[in-house]
Amino acid sequence: MLVVYYDIAIIGSGVVGLFIAYELAHYRVRVIVIDREAEPGFGVSKGHAGVIHVVQPPFNSLRSKLAIEGNKLYDGIAKRLHVRVRRLSTLLVARNPIHLIALPAVWFILNRVYGKHGFRVRVLGPRELRKREPNVKGLGAIEVNNYGVINSFELISQLYNFCTLNGIDFAFNTEVVKVKVLDDGVAILTNRGEYRARYVINAAGLYSADVARMFGDEYRLEFGKGVMLVFWGEQTRNIVAPLQLAPNPKTKGGAIIPTVFGTTIWGPSLSMSDRGDRSVNEADIEILNEKFGGLLRRRDFIPIRAYAGVRPIPEGDDFIITYSKLSKHIIHLVGIESPGLTAAPAIARRVIEMLRDAGAVLTPKDEVREVDPVVMTKSIIEEGGTINADQGEVVCPCMGVTRADIREAIRRGARTLDGIIFRTGLGMGICQGMCLGKAIKVISEELGIDPEKLTKSGGNSWLVTR
Amino acid sequence: MVGYTIIGAGLAGLSLALELRKLGIDFEVIEHRDYAGGIHNIVPEVRDVINELLREVDVRFTTTAMRIDGTVYAVWRGGYRRLIDNVVVATGFRVMTMPELGIYGDRPAGIYPHHAVLDMLYYGLLPGKNIIIYGDNTYAIYLAEELMKRGVTVKIVSPIKLGAGTLRRAAEVIVGRVRYVKGLGRVEKVLVDNEWVVADTLVISMFKPFNRFPEFRAVGQAVIETYDPGIIIESGRIMARELASKSRDFIVIDSDLPIYPGNRVSRDVRRVIIPCKGCKVIVNDKEYVINGDAAVIDLPDVERVSIRRVVS
Numbered sequence: 075m076l077v078v079y080y081d082i083a084i085i086g087s088g089v090v091g092l093f094i095a096y097e098l099a100h101y102r103v104r105v106i107v108i109d110r111e112a113e114p115g116f117g118v119s120k121g122h123a124g125v126i127h128v129v130q131p132p133f134n135s136l137r138s139k140l141a142i143e144g145n146k147l148y149d150g151i152a153k154r155l156h157v158r159v160r161r162l163s164t165l166l167v168a169r170n171p172i173h174l175i176a177l178p179a180v181w182f183i184l185n186r187v188y189g190k191h192g193f194r195v196r197v198l199g200p201r202e203l204r205k206r207e208p209n210v211k212g213l214g215a216i217e218v219n220n221y222g223v224i225n226s227f228e229l230i231s232q233l234y235n236f237c238t239l240n241g242i243d244f245a246f247n248t249e250v251v252k253v254k255v256l257d258d259g260v261a262i263l264t265n266r267g268e269y270r271a272r273y274v275i276n277a278a279g280l281y282s283a284d285v286a287r288m289f290g291d292e293y294r295l296e297f298g299k300g301v302m303l304v305f306w307g308e309q310t311r312n313i314v315a316p317l318q319l320a321p322n323p324k325t326k327g328g329a330i331i332p333t334v335f336g337t338t339i340w341g342p343s344l345s346m347s348d349r350g351d352r353s354v355n356e357a358d359i360e361i362l363n364e365k366f367g368g369l370l371r372r373r374d375f376i377p378i379r380a381y382a383g384v385r386p387i388p389e390g391d392d393f394i395i396t397y398s399k400l401s402k403h404i405i406h407l408v409g410i411e412s413p414g415l416t417a418a419p420a421i422a423r424r425v426i427e428m429l430r431d432a433g434a435v436l437t438p439k440d441e442v443r444e445v446d447p448v449v450m451t452k453s454i455i456e457e458g459g460t461i462n463a464d465q466g467e468v469v470c471p472c473m474g475v476t477r478a479d480i481r482e483a484i485r486r487g488a489r490t491l492d493g494i495i496f497r498t499g500l501g502m503g504i505c506q507g508m509c510l511g512k513a514i515k516v517i518s519e520e521l522g523i524d525p526e527k528l529t530k531s532g533g534n535s536w537l538v539t540r
Numbered sequence: 541m542v543g544y545t546i547i548g549a550g551l552a553g554l555s556l557a558l559e560l561r562k563l564g565i566d567f568e569v570i571e572h573r574d575y576a577g578g579i580h581n582i583v584p585e586v587r588d589v590i591n592e593l594l595r596e597v598d599v600r601f602t603t604t605a606m607r608i609d610g611t612v613y614a615v616w617r618g619g620y621r622r623l624i625d626n627v628v629v630a631t632g633f634r635v636m637t638m639p640e641l642g643i644y645g646d647r648p649a650g651i652y653p654h655h656a657v658l659d660m661l662y663y664g665l666l667p668g669k670n671i672i673i674y675g676d677n678t679y680a681i682y683l684a685e686e687l688m689k690r691g692v693t694v695k696i697v698s699p700i701k702l703g704a705g706t707l708r709r710a711a712e713v714i715v716g717r718v719r720y721v722k723g724l725g726r727v728e729k730v731l732v733d734n735e736w737v738v739a740d741t742l743v744i745s746m747f748k749p750f751n752r753f754p755e756f757r758a759v760g761q762a763v764i765e766t767y768d769p770g771i772i773i774e775s776g777r778i779m780a781r782e783l784a785s786k787s788r789d790f791i792v793i794d795s796d797l798p799i800y801p802g803n804r805v806s807r808d809v810r811r812v813i814i815p816c817k818g819c820k821v822i823v824n825d826k827e828y829v830i831n832g833d834a835a836v837i838d839l840p841d842v843e844r845v846s847i848r849r850v851v852s
């Protein structure tokens with residue numbers, strides 16, 4: 075049987091694995107990224123809220139440090155990869171007189187911590203709050219700037235494109251089941267054959283502790299489910315959350331979040347769950363309604379979708395980024411919970427340093443190829459350009475997705491319906507898939523497969539029959 | 541030179557078009573799909589009416605109205621145009637969303653809005669083999685029949701009892717609410733009230749009026765919650781006459797119910813639709829009982845009309 079040799083193998087093509095691959099794409103090394111899912115970013119990175127955070131409590135944690143570093147890296151990365159990032163503030167809203175009285179004290183504490191890192195914190199009085207957020211009810215607020223929201227699907231897709239363009243290999247539908255540490259590297263056994271690599275990076279998200287255990291390294295993970303409710307239309311201009319003086323674990327975290335798509339997310343909530351449980355329950359939605367409903371003046375927004383994501387929460391509630399006890403050639407990233415999306419660029423840089431310290435030779439390439447921006451037909455129309463027949467065949471009217479956009483998404487790696495949805499926004503509007511019949515036909519045609527063979531996200535997620 | 545652009549070649553859009561033609565007003569009908577009829581495509585009697593209308597009215601198929609930022613465009617294979625005014629929206633109902641319906645659980649493959657299934661049928665595809673249709677209306681029943689003709693198992697789940705006699709074939713009807721969906725890759729089972737029903741597909745056939753381009757006026761199910769083809773056709777006729785009316789005289793309606801086509805109607809037309817299922821209303825001093833889900837009412841020739849719902 076053929077064994078393929080690599081310098082570095084990355085287990086996991088979530089946002090963390092992809093950022094590491096992106097960094098490595100700048101060096102003369104042979105890299106493979108292995109993922110059990112059908113496409114990049116189908117793990118934890120599929121179900122988050124897309125917020126670029128600032129400082130995280132506890133303030134001295136690795137999570138907080140890497141989030142701050144990651145936050146500052148995002149604008150440059152977004153520009154280079156042509157990914158939409160929208161910078162905005164977070165407003166912590168005082169809803170009762172006690173909150174209002176507490177504002178200066180809260181400001182004092184936050185300003186000391188956040189200010190140190192260059193994040194501005196301000197107190198907004200009622201009039202200013204009203205002016206900034208006409209739809210928000212409150213007596214005042216604390217404003218923290220330098221937050222962001224990102225089209226994380228576009229980010230994943232562009233990172234992946236950058237990597238493939240620069241010679242990184244990917245193996246999808248490939249599950250690592252066993253590893254053997256050899257003298258000159260690691261043998262990685264998968265359901266689809268064996269890979270060998272001199273260095274291995276475990277970026278397996280929810281399964282990071284299992285992969286670590288294959289090397290004899292023990293970590294314990296708990297799983298925290300977060301539910302998000304998506305509304306059609308924009309409710310606020312900034313991220314808005316109620317000010318909480320005493321932490322209440324039941325309603326920890328979450329906010330009203332304007333997205334780059336013009337929709338609004340309420341959430342995420344947090345509840346302990348199983349790793350495989352992405353169900354949305356009535357109680358989750360009730361918590362969100364209770365927490366955020368009262369913050370808004372206008373409430374006639376249409377909820378279009380609810381979804382859940384699961385975070386891997388490690389012991390000690392902080393990221394674990396470490397060498398294996400066996401060898402410095404193995405690096406574990408365990409429990410990359412929230413704000414892992416924010417921290418990912420900084421995590422990747424740290425991993426590069428660790429590889430160097432472990433003896434990896436990383437010589438910069440002479441030339442690195444850059445990715446093109448994704449140009450959707452709707453932006454051509456907006457700019458008054460000419461369109462051809464396939465650019466004029468609209469498949470999803472709500473989100474303005476055409477046959478040409480689907481073809482382009484496929485060219486950029488989409489193989490499943492979700493892959494198309496993430497890259498184009500198809501079906502994510504108020505119609506919630508009224509276009510799916512036509513979409514399934516067109517996607518199958520463009521992939522050149524029978525519609526019966528198309529899946530939502532691989533595995534048993536078939537879509538149609540005859 | 542086109543006069544009006546009608547978005548949607550369903551019963552409403554085509555009825556409006558025919559009436560405009562009779563009144564000598566120019567128009568074009570654009571349709572996103574490559575077939576006409578929309579939700580009524582599989583409703584036999586209405587399909588006949590639509591075929592009749594199509595003999596009189598031309599439709600530009602695969603031509604889609606869509607919003608890009610603040611602007612609405614008509615887009616077709618190879619070109620596009622801005623839609624600025626003289627536009628009427630006839631895009632019909634939207635399907636209600638899972639959160640609106642209070643359906644929780646997993647989100648596997650196999651959950652489809654009604655219209656997606658209409659398209660599948662048109663393209664010779666089936667959404668699954670063991671299907672639950674969640675709907676409280678005739679469209680759910682017609683869809684069930686159409687699917688059963690193709691040899692798949694169908695159960696209708698409806699929160700209310702469906703009228704006897706409407707079911708010509710024996711689709712099983714469960715009275716209850718869909719509460720939860722379970723399935724990892726594909727739909728595996730659906731919780732109806734307190735009982736799990738095994739299925740591989742859940743079709744949502746619950747609807748709401750929705751005008752996706754509220755800057756323009758609308759006809760039919762885009763604005764009126766009705767399941768009565770007669771009312772839909774009538775809304776097209778009323779709109780055509782409103783558009784044709786040259787008179788500057790209006791009737792101002794003071795109403796505690798939503799009125800179609802609005803609270804200021806042309807004095808030459810003097811006809812409105814009151815959507816209010818089974819309601820009793822007083823129009824000035826005349827009392828009407830609405831038998832179906834909406835009623836067409838001719839207004840008296842006066843400047844102001846008051847419409848009040850009688851709550852007994």
Ligand SMILES: Cc1cc2nc3c(=O)[nH]c(=O)nc-3n(C[C@H](O)[C@H](O)[C@H](O)COP(=O)(O)OP(=O)(O)OC[C@H]3O[C@@H](n4cnc5c(N)ncnc54)[C@H](O)[C@@H]3O)c2cc1C
Binds near residue numbers: 250251342
């Ligand atoms: C509800 C929720 C909301 C969140 N909101 C935010 C937010 O707003 N901002 C923010 O910064 N962060 C947020 N996060 C956190 C963020 O989403 C995660 O930290 C981040 O996506 C983690 O990425 P990852 O690459 O580590 O994991 P993953 O995306 O899970 O990637 C791991 C990959 O490894 C693969 N894999 C696992 N085991 C194997 C194996 N044995 N063989 C092969 N492949 C394997 C998986 O298939 C998966 O694709 C949120 C998380 C949740 C759950």
